[in-house]
Amino acid sequence: MAHELETDDRDVPGVEPYDGPAGGWGALKAVALAIKEQMGASADTRALLQMNQPDGFDCPGCAWPDPKKTSSFEFCENGAKAVTWEATTKRVDPGFFAQHSASELLGWSDYALEDAGRLTHPLRYDAATDHFVAVEWGEAFARIGAGLQALADPNEAEFYTSGRASNEAAFLYQLLARAYGTNNFPDCSNMCHEATSVGLPKSIGVGKGTVTLEDFDHSDAIFCIGHNPGTNHPRMLTTLSDAAKRGVPIVVANPMRERGLERFKSPQHPTEMLTPSSTQLASAYHQVKVGGDGAMLKGMMKALFEADAKDIDAGGEGLLDRPFIAQHTVGIEELRADIEATEWDEIACRSGLTRAAIESMAETYWKADRVILCYGMGITQHSYGTANVQQIANLMLLRGNIGKEGAGICPLRGHSNVQGDRTVGITEIPSEEMLARLDKRFGIVSPRAHGHNAVDALAAMRDGKARAFIGLGGNLAVAMSDPETSFAAFRKLDLSVSILTKFNRTCLLLAKETIVLPCLGRTEHDEQATGSQYVTVEDSMSMVHASRGKLKPASPDLKSEPAIIAGIAKAAIPDVAIDWDGLVADYDRIRDGIEAVYPDFRDFNARVRHKGGFRLTVGASERVWNTPDGKAHFLVHPIKGASGEARELLLTTVRSHDQYNTTIYGLNDRYRGVHGRRDVIFAHAEDLRDLGLAHGDVVDIHAGPGRDLRGYTVIEHAIAKGSLAAYYPEANGLVALEDHDPESGTPSYKSVRVTMRAAA
Template identity: 60%
Template sequence: MANRRDVPGVRPYDGPAGGWGALRATAQAVHEQMDSFKAPITLMRTNQPDGFDCPGCAWPDKEHRSTFQFCENGAKAVTWEATNKRVTPDFFAGNTVSSLRMLSDYELEDKGRLTHPLVYDRATDTFRAVEWEAAFARIGEILRGISPQQVEFYTSGRASNEAAYLYQLFAREYGTNNFPDCSNMCHEPTSVGLPQSIGIGKGTVSLEDFDSCELIISIGHNPGTNHPRMMGTLHEASRRGVPILVFNPLRERALERFADPQNWLEMATYGSTQIASTYYQVDGGGDAAALLGIIKALLAMDAEGQNVLDHDFIQAHTEGFEDFAAGVAATSWEDIEKASGLARADLEQVAIAYAKSNATIVTYGMGITQHNKGTANVRLIADLLLLRGNFGKPGAGICPLRGHSNVQGNRTVGITEKPSDSFLAQMENEFGFKLPREHGHDAVQAMQAMIDGTAKALICLGGNFAVALPDPEQSFPAMAKLDLSVHIGTKLNRTHLLVAKETYVFPCLGRTELDMQASGPQSVTVEDSMSMVHASVGKLTPASEQLRSEPAIIAGMANATLPNSKVPWLDLITDYDKIRDLIDRTIPGFEAFNERIRTPGGFRLPLPPTERKWTTPTGKAMFSVYGGVKEDADVLGGKNVLRLITLRSHDQYNTTIYALDDRYRGVFGRRDVLFMNEDDLAANGLEHGDLVDIETLLPGRPLRLEKITAIAYSIAKGSVGAYYPEANVLVPLDYIDKESGTPSYKSVPVRVVRSKGS
């Protein structure tokens, strides 16, 4: 350690998460993007009843709000959107698309807000301004000449309920269920696995449950960066003595120490609060084994007469327990330890802590879902909770941590490639036309159709589709095969530059901006990760008079594409209450939508498991059987095989990179690093600071990332970490969870070698 060489841009960061470091970073973001007068007023409206919903994470709002309801990364998201910087037609006239592709993702978005609708001019290799109605007319003409099954409708989780509902209605009246969605790349295993287990693909806890829980088990997430407002909740739980058991391959600062910027004593004394009472560095991909180890220990305790299972609950509310228990019994401790990287004694201690708790919450993120067995991982968490009846009682339940602020709401109002018969019947009853029944494409399937040349058009409601997906060597060139691509967004990104034969980029209003329609100012709604639906109202003057709202852009395209439509597209956007009336009549749980959304804080959608009601085919919660631990042990424990985990930096949200620092991990001004355990460095003949090449060890094309700097870090032995999306070059497009279709961005088997000539 003492003799470790200095590596440019890599140095220890000793401060806690939050605290003065967060305040300095917030001030810096404000300084770089907004004027000093507008910024404070804007930030104070964030997540307030009469303000706008933060475009960042989906953590719910407190019922009794404190002075401010934004965090460091929320402030970055707001100032990034509300920036003073503009990208005008003059900018594009002076910059070819080919030259813009040479810029980094950070540099592209940092140029500022788009101001005019644009069309790609192939003759000059530039984007030029285009009139809205002319663009809509041409898009409609192209779409009418293509089979609906050859068109992909992508959705980002930042879209409001109103926009998402119109979008799915447009695509389905057009004739397709092709809905590649950002959730396909993150929490689809939740949407697939939880309905099998408990009958609904959502979490079951409320914010109030964290006030009465007795134990929190945190698996596979980094809240300080990816859902920072959760830190306040964990901070409060820790200070009242709730044990927080963390399973994560990397030591993440926010799960170790946190200083709440709203706690005057911590700020005045430079103090902090310990978050994790115990930290288990599970191997990348070893989550299933770790969960089975806890369950195996629990079942053994019960067999010894300790009566730690809730047998009454299991008998009355579940099915499949006997097969589940037999599968656990057949799993050896040797394989569990090998696959998880954790000792039997540690997992037995977790089982003891769990048995003592009368109300347990399990929180999890993409460290659970972005695996080739992500759905099985989710179901094992549900199994663990079912064993002690931790559903339908205060302080207990399952808590998937969603990313985008409305990724869950999009799914609720119909953004799915696999719509239910009941949903389609309700829509047909309301609108009077037949909707397609054939299941459509998810995100990976959509890209595969583009690579094959069978997809002819892509329409993106937000997002950075090609960059978010794995394997850019295949994904990026596939965009050029399309006849048409359309992108709705606030800023320029790389996917916009991967132009089709005809490409349009439409600038839309952001969450912070005033949405004025014929009937007056409009609000939109979002659903947070705990099923609360609430209103969002922007107040800022739009970045350009040319901007249109997402609902207005969707309605304009639909009206031009479907001349004989029974839907009054242009009338619906005069007053968004009309859209909400349609949602009210077609989506269960939204009854009296317009009335209830006007209540500060909104309302909660029905969650049957909270009442111990199970909307599964059997009417009961279902245990699962996981039989792959030996396979996991053989693969994860293979000689000279490391498991790659893709990571977001602290200055990043999904594919949006706010700056080049990763403060809590001690990386500054760069992203070309590979986090490695010191033992793995030594075993591979490497030292901290060496340039290395990474090669994926999977059948098919060789995938490599070259000349990246290996740095020593506290990460589970056998696991390595690199930044997303740069490391997507190492993730095969078809390396997915077969049940959900989610790419395995985590635990990709790789080999690391010293770069030639270094």
């Protein structure tokens, strides 16, 4: 199952095959290098041993849950990189900004900007000198307050949130924005799993996954579609490895061969580390064409319906879970008619898979009593991402694989609290029930009109309808599609505020007033008026648990995110009678507020103090469907995405192994055999030959007027025919702001129609 490059004899600088498994000594070497580069020889590595431990802090990287029985260390290579990146000894202090002008820094790479180190002081941009200069916290808050008060309408402000924000920070942030008068909450989830949040409630009544980590111990088959755990959620590899060792089939559908879905050597298992052995993960690997997932899913359902009919004709009971369907669902006949009307030729053409391959996937599915289906942004980041998610729900409902032990849907979230911040109010479409409870608790009158998501926010900024941006973490301008539009939109603002641990490019897209506020990181001790504080996060399986930073803060001038939010609130809405200082003095009071607004957080402070925390209610896990009619719904969609035309090329953006979202830890992508560079295009050998190109050629990629990647090196790779891949965020310029899912607003990063030719 190796995916070595099938190249000609040409040597391409920085490109060579990787033969090892995921994990192993390569992972340990990378961790050691990250510690050395960021923390130095005298590094305080206690942070790594405290990560994902009951009395420690939650990994600032992915949202994979913690096991109930933790080991001596519960971190992966990329989690270690995230911690060393935050706990670095490097500093960007006032002296740094005196030495480097904003114009100079704008020419630095995204990697170099963040690699410079941790922010130490509040900053504002001084246009007279073209430098960022240090300001006192009081002045920074006053300037922000004045800027927000100067707006003609509260809806001219955009309140962005990164999924790294804690529940406590996110709750205070939404309280600030709603007390100010807007529901404009562009959020990082708008760019990743919004299709899940929008699509699943219509299917099964909840916009979250339905499984727990323990369900993987009882599953009979696991499907992995459109995700790469080796890079994006490496701790999942241990779970998959354990399942593979007990004989559970793991079926993969992904356009690229990813080592993290093929073989794994666990750094925590001495037997594997000291021998040549590793664990084979995928029992079957199907390279679906980029954009072909919906067709593949329809094919699996078609094969299931056909096999079900044959079984009944032979005197069997059929393969569908008819009692479950009858009791819990509606819409089965409409789905059956749609599937029967879909021809196999179209399915095979659009998916890039043979009928036999799809039937084999379906057979594994129907032979298993308990199935877990995991999916990532390869499913959601399309103009039809919501439809893809609902097709997954359809497939799982046909055999009752939701709401029983060892079975369910598992969306793989990104940042560690991207799910939690939505749970506690970061949403542009709040319910009336939630707003009524918020207003009663805090004595405010929240706006009822729906606000902006990320695409809406950028469009409003572009059109001059939004004049202020407050960013709680993240790097929105770089993360969003269409950087030409995004960058210009930020530069039109009256006020831009970024709350960050590290300086990034969004800070350099200068508004009339640009302010950068440095905050504590997840690893750092948080001391407030009543003593040491902790925060809480929600993982991708709805477990809520505490996170306690232990390291000394990078600077005595840092404030926590809740303290910064309170400072902005007091300056911007001084007449609102909320005791912001009291809330920040003791985070238990913030959690009391969360409990009052969200009944599922009952006894919040008591329950979260228990080791491992507690799980929020997920109705579908108990076969309670919180839909208008109390039923799960089969939903019908036509096949969208790849057309199947012979010369069509669809490009997907991907993350490298030295990367987490927009944060670039280094310039290597070890498992794909790329080193010291990111200017590459991954392509199938036959597509290159058809275009008269060869491995190592320099090419231009064109996606539409003004949307190009020029001078990239194309390399042969084990990727589905008709598919290309390039790194995010460099390839974001190929995606227009208008290229998004109309239902969820998610940009179409994973299916960009392009042409490729030799560089001009």
